[in-house]
Amino acid sequence: MELTFTTAGESHGPGLVAIVEGLPAGLELDRAALDREMARRQLGHGRGGRMKIETDAVEIRSGVRHGRTLGSPVAILVANRDYANWEERMNPWPVEADVEESHLPRPGHADLAGLQKYGFSDVRNVLERASARETAARVAAGSIAKEFLRALGVSVHSHVIQIASVTAPLRDDLGPEDFDGVDDSPVRSLDADASGAMVAEIDRLRKDNESLGGKFEVRAFGLVPGLGSHVSWRHKLDGRLAQAVCSIQSVKGVSLGEAWDVAGRPGSEAHDEIFYEDERGWFRETNRAGGLEGGMTNGEPLIVQAAIKPISTMTQPLRSVDTETKEPAQAMRERTDSTVVPAAAVVAEAMVALTLASAYREKFGGDHIDDVRAAIASYRERIGWRR
Ligand code: EPS
Numbered sequence: 001m002e003l004t005f006t007t008a009g010e011s012h013g014p015g016l017v018a019i020v021e022g023l024p025a026g027l028e029l030d031r032a033a034l035d036r037e038m039a040r041r042q043l044g045h046g047r048g049g050r051m052k053i054e055t056d057a058v059e060i061r062s063g064v065r066h067g068r069t070l071g072s073p074v075a076i077l078v079a080n081r082d083y084a085n086w087e088e089r090m091n092p093w094p095v096e097a098d099v100e101e102s103h104l105p106r107p108g109h110a111d112l113a114g115l116q117k118y119g120f121s122d123v124r125n126v127l128e129r130a131s132a133r134e135t136a137a138r139v140a141a142g143s144i145a146k147e148f149l150r151a152l153g154v155s156v157h158s159h160v161i162q163i164a165s166v167t168a169p170l171r172d173d174l175g176p177e178d179f180d181g182v183d184d185s186p187v188r189s190l191d192a193d194a195s196g197a198m199v200a201e202i203d204r205l206r207k208d209n210e211s212l213g214g215k216f217e218v219r220a221f222g223l224v225p226g227l228g229s230h231v232s233w234r235h236k237l238d239g240r241l242a243q244a245v246c247s248i249q250s251v252k253g254v255s256l257g258e259a260w261d262v263a264g265r266p267g268s269e270a271h272d273e274i275f276y277e278d279e280r281g282w283f284r285e286t287n288r289a290g291g292l293e294g295g296m297t298n299g300e301p302l303i304v305q306a307a308i309k310p311i312s313t314m315t316q317p318l319r320s321v322d323t324e325t326k327e328p329a330q331a332m333r334e335r336t337d338s339t340v341v342p343a344a345a346v347v348a349e350a351m352v353a354l355t356l357a358s359a360y361r362e363k364f365g366g367d368h369i370d371d372v373r374a375a376i377a378s379y380r381e382r383i384g385w386r387r
Helices: 033-042 083-084 111-118 126-128 133-149 192-207 237-246 341-364 367-382
Strands: 003-010 017-019 025-028 061-063 069-072 076-080 155-163 214-221 251-256 273-279 281-284 304-308 317-319 328-330
Touching: 003 133, 017 133, 025 133, 025 367, 033 214, 033 341, 061 251, 061 281, 076 281, 126 367, 133 155, 133 341, 155 192, 155 317, 192 273, 214 341, 237 304, 237 341, 341 367
Parallel strands: none
Antiparallel strands: 003 017, 017 076, 025 069, 061 076, 155 214, 214 304, 251 304, 273 281, 317 328
């Protein structure tokens, strides 16, 4: 059994859909916790006008009865309130009105390659699905994966570590409790000084009509060793996590553990030595590998970082070409965000949670959540895992 999910929906269409398949029956879902995840994704200094229109909520249409999963696919709707303003332009059916096309692809967006690939003349046919609005459906699916992981003692957290040129100091010793107040920072940074400097940087560059990128980190705690596998490329959890996080709109790089730093160090300073004590069982004193060895978890906290490019919709548009006339033109201008790094970190939590949840389903199977717990307990006993 694996856990899979798919999303559907256009940014200004009637709404988004997520279908999550492969959950065990009997998993208790907390409705407020699901909606909290949706609200967290809407946070962040640097968001644009759209977030004032939307109040995202999870609307469950199948697979759950009286707050518990049934083992069947869970279908979730997330409404687009903004559709009310786009009913003519985004109607699934023909409309009377003359709807104007856009022919001005943005550098950095899916616009031009999407037109070429799918044979459209209107950039909107591409951008509506390429839009990061789709990540609301990912977070809806991820909120359920997080509930599943929570039932197994696993938690997934994130924080922003860089916005444009402002970086936050990195800490090795973070535990789950250190993330308690992270959403109180307007940029979801754990460092108060960096948080203030990031807000100032967003305001400064926004005034200059610039968009901003940055970096975030996701950490997961409470994982057992042996999720994923070394035996085949497609089962390697490091590769699966990289794909899951790199598929988030605007993410251009993903690293696991201290990847980029380790590349320049001698081997003696690159790995995490192995220790065993009767009371503690297996442990490491460092976590340079970010909790992954040989494509498997090793029981240490999982650490994933990602780099996001600045948003490609610019208030001062870059040079482009009109796809109808082939004349030089400025790229299209639309209402947009200045930066989405704080929100993207929440989306990455969802993608990491979905990937880890799938790895748990593959390794431990089970039709009911109690079967899963029993299989994990028996595995922990076999390998002498004490944490
Ligand atoms: C986006 C453009 C903006 C963002 C949107 C992603 O939307 P709009 O064009 O309606 O102003 O707000 O993100 C969301 C709607 C969201 O929920 O995150 C884009 O072009 O990618």
